[in-house]
Amino acid sequence: MHRDHSVKGKWVKCDQMTSQERWEALVNRRPTDRVPCLQFMLGHTAVVNGRPIAKIYDDGAESLACQRNAMALYGHDGLIMHGWANAGGAEFGGEIEFPYRKYTGAPLMKKNPVQSEEDAWDLRVPDDILSVGTMPIALEFSRLQYEAGLTVTLQVGSPLTWAGSVYGEERLMIWMLKKPELVHHVLRVITDFIRRKADYWIDRFGAERLMAFDLGIETNKLYSPKQFETFGFPYLREIHDHLTERGTAIILSHICGEQNKNLPLWARLSYGKRGMVSVGKEVAISKAREMFPDCVIMGNVDPVTVQEGTPEQVRMLCRACIEEGKDHPGGFALMTGCEVPPQAPPVNVDQMVKACRELGRY
Template sequence: MRSFGLLVRLVTISAYIYVLSYIFLKKINSGGIISMASRMTSPERMAAVISGQKPDRIPVVPFIEGYAAQITGISLGDFYADGDKCFEAQFASMRLHGYEQTPMYGYASCGAWEFGGEIGFPYGKGQGAPYVKKHPVETIEDIDKLEVPDFGRELPGAYKIADRVATRCVELGMPATVQIGSIFTAASVVADTSEFLAWLIMEPKAVHRLLDKVSEMFVNALDYFADKYGSESLLPFDGGPSESNNMISPQMFEEFAYPYMKKVHTRVKELGIHAVLMHPCANQNLNIPYYVKLREEMNWAGKYLWLFGPETPIKDQIKAFGDHDVICGNINPPLFLTNSYEELLEICRRNIEEGINSPSGYVLSPGCEFPVNAAPVKVMAMVDAAEKYGRYE
């Protein structure tokens, strides 16, 4: 197995190496605002967590995408439609706030465009991410007509944009964070979503054919990015809301989601990838046994970074995964819109208190994407809380 030293490139913001060795963050204390010099850089901090060591303080990964467009003055549509603008907005945001997240590209409706459907970019009022305008599968017969995207030719759909973001990241020594799931959620947007959910009961064999084709797309994506950038430079991410227990039962998860998730993650292991960001979105508490089963059956030496929704208590995550994997704190995202800086500082303190002693590491995060329209001071609350309450020394 490659040295964990390679993980400095895997899940870090090594751009800080080019900017400064120490960062000074403002910290609210009972006696007022004081300065504190970080003893680790962001690359060192994340490398320590992934390798099972304790950093100087807990890392902060605020799951920021569209918010970066807001604070840098570009439209949300351009953020998702232009890989350079997407990278530059996120790169500016991470330098502004001093958190440990690297730029990434992805959205919940991944799959429809890649299989020949049509999406819309969020240029309209109230739109927060790309959305499906035309599903490539509207009937059962359409499933058999689908061709699995071939990454050996022109990259399909949004992967062209994701590739540009990945290139910019790797040029600076940062990981290429690419979307490889969830297979179930992607299938639910490749097909007309309401029809897909009905087919789980009425046409299960057809659903399996669709899920197999979607899983092949993600395997092809893994192969392409690993070949282009090297497995040690990849941080794939997997996750979606359609398999939540609000949508399907755990028995349906076992039949329709688990086998295809395992297929793609087996390829992750075969390629020698060191870490995967896992985001079981929304309420997936009844699915946790299957995520545990994935970990056990894979017998994979790498690390998952588990980012469950706010519905899943940190103690349950630690019990299920803490002995091997990194647990991400999961603050309820709407709180960053409704609560004050002081209230968020306290919410983060409680979250940190629950997770900081997780055996294999803990990261402070929201339970899903950071709200696009939140005020910058709300990100500052997370970083300040990590400095004030999340130090190991």
């Protein structure tokens, strides 16, 4: 636990809980000493460890070590996970490039597995799902989480976002209007894949140890709420229902970007024993509280400010988030509105934990 310290002449009390205690309290609906700071911090953890960003994605052991080291350094309370928004394509035979090159911050789809209508109709769930694409890396990561006594994480979509990785987003969007039956076929296959993946993780690691998460980039800057309702929501609901029926401890949805018009549908999903919802800066914390009264709300400090702004600007955003979310009955955690930018200045990232300590006490 951090020591008491002085900030601008005021004495700040030390944390009364360890990160692990705070996380467990939040998940189990018990009071915490202060607002927890949870982070989608992937590439940035490699940077602070002096390692290539790609190691977060292509090496389970290094990924876990980098993330745990970064947690110890900054003192945030989670999250530790393996995944990325544009996932899914590699598992169906697509080619990805891990981010070793300059400016790359996450795996890139080099070639989508579906290039033609024939490819789309031929798409099937592979017989051995554990051997395809990045599944061996994800499985190794979860195994190490399990052995370390950590919450085991599992990426479960969203199916529509995965479909973008399978088709290429532009082709997906055009076919949504011109060949909807083809898009539904692919979404069906992706959903079946995710269900099998979830079943394996639950059987192997136990539902009570699991946090399933989806990264949904069905922003209304791209899709209409009706398109989300038709092509996104039914498959998401099926997966969330399945996870909930199987007793999954935590289901987390990252609702990325401008999705205000989609929120009523996200709010109709089931969220396991404990739901967590992270929102971007485009969704007000007050709106998220209203829509998800029983879920932990996580958000929503602007990542661009964390990368390009000053510590003072980051602190101002943190203060606003904490004031708006702190008393949410379902629980609240401070977080960036999307992944912490890999090249963010560490003083800005550090500011978020500081803000929780100094402004977020209960």
